[in-house]
Amino acid sequence: MNVPAALKRISETIWELPVSYKEGMLVPARIVASDKLIKEMDAGVFEQVSNVATLPGIQRYAYCMPDGHWGYGFPIGGVAAMDPGSGVISPGGIGFDINCGMRLVLTNLTAEQVQPKLHQLVDRLFARIPTGVGCHGFVKLKQDDFRTVVQQGSRWCLKNGFATQEDLEMTEEGGCFPGADTSHISEKAVERGYNQLGTLGSGNHYCEIQVVQPENIMDQELARAFGLTTVPNQVVIMFHCGSRGFGHQVATDYLKLFLSVMERKYGIKIVDRELACAPFHSPEGQAYFSAMKCAVNMAFANRQVILHRIREVFSDLFHASPDELGLRMVYDVAHNTAKLERHLVNGSRKELLVHRKGSTRAFGPGLPGLPECYQKTGQPVIIGGSMETGSYLLAGMSTGGDAWYTTAHGSGRTMSRHEAKKSFRGDKLQRDMEQRGIYVRTDSFGGLAEEAGAAYKNIDEVVEATELAGLSKRVARLVPIGNIKG
Template sequence: MEDILVKIDEYIWQLPKNYKGCMLVPGRLYLNDKLVEQLEKEVLEQVANVACLPGIQKYSLAMPDCHYGYGFCIGGVAAFDEEDGVISPGGVGFDINCGVRLIRTNLTREEVQPFIKELVKTLFRNIPSGLGSKGKIKLSMGEIDDVLEEGVYWAIKNGYGWKKDVKYIEENGCIKNADASLVSDSAKKRGLPQLGSLGSGNHFLEIQYVDEVFDDRVAKVYGVEKDQVLVMIHSGSRGLGHQICADYLRYMEKAARKYGIKLPDRQLACAPINSEEGIRYFKAMNCGANYAWTNRQLITHWVRESFEDVLRIPAEDLEMDIIYDVAHNIAKREVHKVDGKLKRLMVHRKGATRSFGPGCEDIPSKYESVGQPIILPGDMGSASYLMHGTERAMEETFGSTAHGAGRVLSRAKAVKIYSSKEIKSKLESMGIYVMADSKGVLAEECPEAYKDIDIVADIVHNIGISMKVCRMKPIGVIKG
């Protein structure tokens, strides 16, 4: 790849505009030498293709965890001018608002370790997981419309959570510009039975402990310290989000032809942001995002109940507050500086996380002095990171950073090389108790199938687009 990419500095590589004739801006990839060697050629094609879309600003970006995806690469970020740019389902993905939530406790690793097997078993029993898993809540079509438009407020109104939870969720757990009438009945029917379930694949729930603190000042603001036990939830919008994406991809292909948009790849089907088609997709996508936040809220409620059941201590006394909840797959209207001027943009983050710095009004007031929390999950046997947003990210990446480790092995290849039995045994030898809904998922999602999370965290930290606060390691894992 070095013969194609231009090295700007140790961790920044540029894909020149002349790589592809239709490119309107260069590509920019955040990688070290090792990740450049591992980079799939298809990722460069996707970065270049995104750079060809109308209205794109500054760069087509790829984070250190980038790998091949649908339309955009996973780990891709692109911002489009609101007046002459486009919105694309391929820039959001099928799992709308797949995201991560981090919950604190006032417990230490030493206090939790004797209960870890019982905790994991109770969580596994209380939180449905796996492919096609169904939640414990039975909704009517009218009720799911309320979920899609009210988000986490619906959950709290119905007794699933604490009023203060909304303060520590991106968008307060509800994007107001959502219209359930623009979501198909088939999408709603897929979502009806799945609300409050973990799902499958790379989705997980982990009990973790803080292994190392890098920034005492920010850690204190976030309420974390060494050896503290935290709970991480990684889930999304399930079948509902997938169906919304599938429905609107077909719709957007027609829109692209209607508006004369030349697509370098049909997977980048799109429409002008302010067109009827663009507005309809945006409002439907927001419904998917609200569903995902509600989904994680219900899981949070059952996490708290599970800890109460096992430890015989109320969740309030365990101080099980949400540290933060961030979206990975979403397109959002934001204002950023481009060429020295503030512009209204539609920022697509596909397998990428918001990284808003200090002073931003869109983050909780408690965190304004240090920037928003960023949750960078690893996978089972590896570490995860809590980081904070920066001014550099606001200047360089439209307030964006990486979202996790990023795959290096396909699921099919991982299963050929590893067995779930040996992965389970290896994890337990490391002191990690794991339960999974299906036998194959542990092999599919083994740590070896992913990039080194420490490398990803180091790169974004060294560039300055998000900074390390602490590293967490798992002691209990539930995989879908």
């Protein structure tokens, strides 16, 4: 057990490391977890979330969500809001895979209708959505066109026939962060990314066919509002991917830049080089913020063109139009970003730069920025579980303000990839899963073994902890029946 002696319990699922825990902490560090989850947290969480609490300009608390685990710089599950006037922006608080995120899509098909064609469906998705190491995308672009994509995000997709207006409305920020200036991205980032629009990637990125079983609906009213109860055993599609090599290069470029100016030019000393940062309003900080927005927009566009392809596959296989099949988005939400948002601090609204790394925005009911249809429900939050155990749809709660309306993003790993690969065999796992009713296609049995369900925390415990902490409410548990993995 790695729990530090200084850790104090604040409530049933909130724990705190005081500022006295580590020299330089400016605010306490808070961890959201049940008794069981806190005991299972790896040592990196306590080390890294307290490091985050030392960053200049941090407000209220450094947070780690219950799916948290060792990351780089911030822990995965990390959240930190900075005063933009006195604070910093850090690529280590966003991640290399900028705007890695989740999208959930409805159908009006039942599991009974899909099961006879499940193998064909998964095979066709696997054939038509590029996956795996270094894959190139199905949208062929020139480098100048790619620059337009990263400025416009999903808006480019709408103009080019890959999206509907409703898709954009159901995407965080309408699928485009304004202010994405391509003069702040390197030629190398463009060269690395322009061939990858329309790719899933590998690792924990996937596209999954899931079923909403009636017994797994926890909140009927919210489920109905999110479109989950149109038919019994409704089939939905969830997918997870990000900004691919383009975002990775943007993050690498600015990590290096910040390391070179942070101390020399701005006198900022940090406890971990992966927390490299620059004052938000410095030329370097603003350049990164703009370049990050380009990567955010690339990821929105990537998920949007993948949705277009999913619609084509369903339409071909079920001989009906996407509209007739009810292929509508519930929501698309990012879990690796920094955003300027207005939050209540000491009784007044203040603009803050909120870093979320492996954590999801979870706006409660009535907050600006939500589509009209979700104003009363709160924001849909999509939590991707392991491919064996299932995922969740949650809703943001009005009580989430302390954590800047943020919640978990997934199950959270509990076993290293190295250990998982030693413990499981991908081909056996694939056969075992098929016997349990989950048909998986993958480019890599080794990669599949790394994603075994046992390598992850119990997702039921993770989402329960977020609900008990007042961050996100359970709406439905989604059970996988088919999956494509990189």
